Amino acid sequence: MTTDLPYLNLREMEVAAASVLSPAALAYYVGGANDEVTLRANREGYAALRLRPRMLVDVTAIDLRTTVLGLPLDFPVGIAPCALHGLVHPDAEVATARAAASVGSVMTLSTMSHRPLEDVAQAAPERLWFQLYLYHDREVSRALIQRAQASGARALVLTVDAPYLGRREAILRTPVHIAPGTVLPNVGPRTPGSEGVDDLSYFNTLLDKGLSWADLAWLRAQTTLPIVLKGLLTAEDAALAVEHGCHVWVSNHGGRQLDTAVTALEALPEIVDAVAGRAEIYLDGGVTRGTDVLKSLALGAKAVFIARPALYGLALGGEAGVRHTLELLRGELRLAMALCGKVQISDLGPDLIFPH
Numbered sequence: 001m002t003t004d005l006p007y008l009n010l011r012e013m014e015v016a017a018a019s020v021l022s023p024a025a026l027a028y029y030v031g032g033a034n035d036e037v038t039l040r041a042n043r044e045g046y047a048a049l050r051l052r053p054r055m056l057v058d059v060t061a062i063d064l065r066t067t068v069l070g071l072p073l074d075f076p077v078g079i080a081p082c083a084l085h086g087l088v089h090p091d092a093e094v095a096t097a098r099a100a101a102s103v104g105s106v107m108t109l110s111t112m113s114h115r116p117l118e119d120v121a122q123a124a125p126e127r128l129w130f131q132l133y134l135y136h137d138r139e140v141s142r143a144l145i146q147r148a149q150a151s152g153a154r155a156l157v158l159t160v161d162a163p164y165l166g167r168r169e170a171i172l173r174t175p176v177h178i179a180p181g182t183v184l185p186n187v188g189p190r191t192p193g194s195e196g197v198d199d200l201s202y203f204n205t206l207l208d209k210g211l212s213w214a215d216l217a218w219l220r221a222q223t224t225l226p227i228v229l230k231g232l233l234t235a236e237d238a239a240l241a242v243e244h245g246c247h248v249w250v251s252n253h254g255g256r257q258l259d260t261a262v263t264a265l266e267a268l269p270e271i272v273d274a275v276a277g278r279a280e281i282y283l284d285g286g287v288t289r290g291t292d293v294l295k296s297l298a299l300g301a302k303a304v305f306i307a308r309p310a311l312y313g314l315a316l317g318g319e320a321g322v323r324h325t326l327e328l329l330r331g332e333l334r335l336a337m338a339l340c341g342k343v344q345i346s347d348l349g350p351d352l353i354f355p356h
């Protein structure tokens, strides 16, 4: 462990973060949609899945290394895109990116960041993916894509599960306000007449609600970067993603969009079948333990991503806090692998899961 933070696990960090965040920031980060059925299911699904460990395997050396889209990772955990890191720490996305890079992970920067993507890219050279929401105004989106590519981002992650924001009632009750005068650097120039509207509300008006599979050809023509579709939950959509030359990020947006939607873990097997090795598959939602990472990989994910746990780390200790979060997961994954008799990532398969 290279940080001095006292927390033994990600749950402890969540509890500790709740006492340092403002009520509005807490509501913004913690909340899910409606009754939060999917939010809870994300975690419960991992707890409900049992492992089938193998014994008498030499586990002296455990190798957690893998790759995502050709990028070597020291262990198979990355940072999911999460808006507004500046609500919890002044160093915002730059600190998160530095932490991710320092442990050989990867940072996915949200379009809705406090810091410009160029600054974040510098903080995580070669280890940045950029998450995109497509705007009505394709010229603004095109400029963002060009900035991402010029900054050295390694992939574009198009979020497809949020044409409208889910009904997050905790946020409706305690709305988050970004400081007056704050300019979100990736939101693009204001349209005339939008003066007086804060950046968050303005952003919501920019999203293209008519986005469909037909628009992927436009996106493909704008960039040579790999494209990952984030927010897929069915075999049908995963198959379409592959047909459109995209990779697949299985996610229900941390339970913040469609409540009672299937969890990524539940959706994973049918998606793995549909993709049939033709694209990479990632997953997020509810990952808080090394065994959660292990189970996701056993069922076919190439890597998993975390959003809230990284933000809690950021709130508690800036860059060191995010690093602590990632290192806890790395250590837990290493131990879980050893106790399952697995020594490298390629050893992980569905035989690890009970019933088999």
Ligand SMILES: Cc1cc2nc3c(=O)[nH]c(=O)nc-3n(C[C@H](O)[C@H](O)[C@H](O)COP(=O)(O)O)c2cc1C
Residues within 6 Å of the ligand: 028, 029, 030, 042, 080, 081, 082, 083, 110, 111, 112, 131, 159, 230, 251, 252, 253, 254, 255, 256, 284, 285, 286, 287, 305, 306, 307, 308, 309
């Ligand atoms: C506060 C917050 C903001 C988020 N902002 C974005 C975003 O800007 N873009 C996006 O694609 N997903 C966003 N997400 C969804 C995450 O990328 C991710 O899918 C989900 O939160 C993963 O679950 P976890 O928080 O349980 O790790 C956000 C999630 C949270 C909690």
